[in-house]
Amino acid sequence: MTFKTRLATALLLAVAATAAMAQPKVEGAWSRPTVQGQKAGGGFLRIESPTADRLIGGSSPVAGRVELHSMKMEGDVMRMREVDGIEVPAGQAVALQPGGLHLMLMDLKSPLKAGDRFPLTLKFEKAGEVPVQVEVRTAAPGGKAEAEGHGAHKH
Numbered sequence: 001m002t003f004k005t006r007l008a009t010a011l012l013l014a015v016a017a018t019a020a021m022a023q024p025k026v027e028g029a030w031s032r033p034t035v036q037g038q039k040a041g042g043g044f045l046r047i048e049s050p051t052a053d054r055l056i057g058g059s060s061p062v063a064g065r066v067e068l069h070s071m072k073m074e075g076d077v078m079r080m081r082e083v084d085g086i087e088v089p090a091g092q093a094v095a096l097q098p099g100g101l102h103l104m105l106m107d108l109k110s111p112l113k114a115g116d117r118f119p120l121t122l123k124f125e126k127a128g129e130v131p132v133q134v135e136v137r138t139a140a141p142g143g144k145a146e147a148e149g150h151g152a153h154k155h
Contacts, residue, residue, distance in 0.1 A: 022049070022051045022127060023127055024053060024122075024127050024130055025048050026132045029133065030135045031044070031105065031112055031118075031136050031137075033111070033113055034112045038111065039107055040107075041112050042103065042104060043058075043066070043102060043105055044103070045095075045103075045132065046095050047122075049088045052087075053088045053127050054085045054124065054125040054126070055068065055094075055125075056125050058103060058123055060118060060119060060121070061109075061118070062109055063107055063108055063109065066106070066120070067103070067106055068083050068085065068086055068104075069082055069103070070083050070100065070101050071099055083101075088124075103120075117134065117135050118134050119131060120133070
């Protein structure tokens, strides 16, 4: 192997290692079960990235589309709105959770059943696509009840 070939290989490995280190870490992805005929469900997870990035979308074979949403109180009414992105500051965790920022799985192809798992691909502005597995469960990791936050509101 020539010096130039070794140098090129070393540079490619360094670029690949840097890209892997900049990859956002996604943990605790979950969704609530849905009932027959329900066309949307929420998705919740925790993101942390070593570099600043922005979540801009997602996709999953279980849904026609994946949207990014926020929820906040306006007077006595909880309002849900689609957002075009969610900022992920460098080194800080961002929680997508019931009652706040979350994913909406729209046009569900079939009900989500407790105990099932499904693939979800998150799309980031800088990191690109990040695949995750979502667990369908009746409570958040750590035990928050179904009726809290997003599950208590009808859309």
